[in-house]
Structures are given as structure tokens and as C-alpha cells.
Amino acid sequence: MKKLIKQATQMLAAERERYSALHPTSNLLAKQAAQHFLYGVPMHWMNDWGTPTPLFIADASGAHFTCADGIDYKDFCLGDTGAMFGHSPPAVARAIAAQAHKGFTAMLPSTLAPNAGAALSEFFNMECWQLATTATDANRFVLRWARAVTNRKKVLVFDGCFHGTVDDSMLDTVDGKNINRQSLLGQVQDLTLHSQAVPFNDLAAVENALKTNQFAALLTEPALTNCGMVLPADGFIQGLRALCTKYKTLLILDETHTISTARGGWAKANHVRPDFMVIGKPIAGGLPAAAYGFSYDLAKRMEAAKDAAPPGHSGIGTTLSGNMMTLAAIHATLTETATEAAYTHMLALAGHLEHQLNDLISTHQLPWNISRMGARLELQFCEKSPSNAAEARAAQNDTIESAIHLYLLNRGVLLTPFHNMMLVCPTTHEADIHKLVRVFNECLGALIST
Ligand SMILES: Cc1ncc(COP(=O)(O)O)c(C=O)c1O
16 A cells, blocks of 8 residues: 555656646636636635646536536546536537526526425425525525424434534544544534534444433435435335334435436335425526425424414524526426436446446456445545445545546546545446546556556
């Protein structure tokens, strides 16, 4: 490993020079943008990709985009799931264009509301819905509802989880103890008072927490997708379902990323029924939109909680949530874009990619593995898929990761930053997969022989 890190350090230095030479326009735009944007970017984390300057995009369509310097990229990041059904899917673009002449937002539902609700219900197999603008907000609102209907304060999450910038989930585990995530800015509350994190795939730890009967909700993804990828052990999510029922804790499944599994998400494909499900990012084809679903029974409990509260702000909802434009985009995404045929294509190609990447890993005799959840793959620097976040973290190596990302980017292939995720969309072609595999093979060759 030490030798590989040394070689990756050299590769990274060479690739940073190559990037700067290849991207004079991005370099110039970075200078200009720095005059008016913090860190020179519209959101500060856009500066954390590991490139010398941010890569500025000129246009994006389907599974690829062109940067400001006119270079074409095969996109396997796809906006970290936001563009999971391809950039500017034609049906969504048409729906947005049509709605654009009929109003964007009015604080009232458009005539499309019943159809959008029916589409959500059919797609995810959940009866009742509310909209939000981001998955972060949807998670935050669901936690509020959960606390309101159960009259309990605490929330259980998993070590290594990420549900957007929801403070209730921002815990780290250090020497077996939960603490506020140290990187949080401006957080003055002790989050451990009302939140607890336990290891993923550990039903005994979950039961130990839940049996205190203090937990309103258990919030999790079906797999941890933000600390590398940690897949659920057989029966783990079903076990969570049973424990939540036993201890009257609401089970929230955040399917924002695991919608990669199949049409309808992981829970529908695996016949698990959460109390709440949360979905964001790709649900409106990449336009900001999110939704949370629940049963009619839970809807009655939510209405009772709202009706029993004094009139005024509920702390749930934002002005633009559920706007007219969003309804049009959600409807077009669910009914015309994220079709069974689209998923069949995505899953088959992702399977081919998994197979070819595994072949490369064994050819180069690297102790690495590929984990896959439907259309989503993760390369991890450990022999076996990790079973919890601690194992996933132990396998991470920033230098090797950055070297691989930049080598690929400099040859027209984009992976998701901050880990090694690859997504396949309905317009990804075999040729795109071949390019990724060919360049990755060259990269490993260079890394091993540098
Ligand atoms: C599982 C999961 N849920 C929620 C979110 C939050 O999404 P957003 O940043 O769009 O609010 C993320 C973001 O990466 C996520 O990974």
C-alpha cells in the first residue's frame, strides 16, 4: 500500500499539470468567478473536487457533457444522482418548456397535482405524499412529523450516514462515543442529546437503542452510500422493520441514492414497507425537488398531530416546495423517463461494467472490490465489501482516489468526487463503458509501474 501511495502522489502531481494545460478556459473562468463567489464557486464544496481549478461545464446532455474548453466527457457522476436519468432528459425538458409559459410558482397546486400524486404513488408503492425542494428538507420534515406523531424526541441513525445537511444525522463515532461531526460550521447544539448513531448491519446495537422506547424514528438508507458503499447484510433491513414495529419507532428509508436499485427503489424491489420513504435528487430529472411518502394510516396520525397543534407555523415546508414547475418535471420523470425499459438498460450495463472492473482488479492483482446496487457501482480499496462505515473508512485513501479521479478526468471520464462512485443512466452506451474500462486499465497500469 505504501508503494502505491507513493506512486499515486507522483501521478497526482503530473495529472494536475496536465489538467491545467488542458483547461485554459476553466482556469480563466475560475479567476473571474472568484471575484464574486466565495472560493470562486456558487457552492463552496464545488471547489473540493481535487482539480487545480473547478471544471466549468458548457453543456450537458444524456450521459455526457462538454467543458468550457470544448472537451467531451463520459459522465459517470451524473450530478451525484441528480442526473441519474441523464442530463436534460427529453420528456422532462419538454414538460419544463411547456410549463414555463404557464407559470413557475404560485403557492397553490397546479392542475397537474392529482396526476403527479398518482405517479408518485404508482412508482414507489406509497399511498400518500408531500413535496419538498431538496432531499435534505424532506428528511428534516419527516423527522419533525415523526416526533410530532410519536411524542418522542430521539432519532436513531447509522455511523457513516449522510442524509443531506440534516443536523440530527450529523454525528461521528470516536472511540465508541457519539460526538457532533467536527466539520460542522456554526452548530451550537449538542446533537447527541437527541440523536444516536450505531454501526450499520448491527441489529443488536439497534435493538439496544430502541428498547429504551425513546426513539421517534430510525432514519437510514437501505445501503450506506456516502462513505463508500456499505450494502445491507441479508435480512438486515427486514430486521430493522421488525424492530421498529416492536418498539413503535417509525422506520424512514431515504431512497435518494438507492433509487438506483430498480424502478421504485430498494424497498419496493425487496418488499419492505417503511413508515416513511424519502426521495430527492433525480425525481424531477435534476430540477430541485424532493418528496416523502407514507401510508394512509400514518397520514391520519399526521393530520391529528397537526390539528391538535395551535394554528401557525408547523416548521415543515418552504415557499417553493411543490411549485407548478416541479409538479410538471416530477410527472414527466416518473411516467416517461424512469421507465421499466430505462431501468432494464441501466441495470444490464451496470452489470457489464461491474464484471469488467472486477476483471481489471484481478488482472492487476489489486486487493480491491466493486460493490453494486443496481445502476450504481463503488470501487473500494479493500478485498471484501465493507459491512459498516468503520470498515469503509479504513479502506479509503485520498491520494490513490484523487490520482485515479484526475487521471480519468484528464482523459474524458468523470467519476463522482469524494468517493469512487459510478452511475449508469438510460443513455449510457456500451461505448461509454468501454471507454471507462480502457482508461481505468491504463490508469492502473500507470499507477503500478510509475
Ligand atoms: C442519501 C441522501 N439523502 C439526502 C441527501 C440530500 O440531498 P440534497 O443535498 O439534494 O438535499 C443526500 C445528498 O447527497 C443523500 O446522499
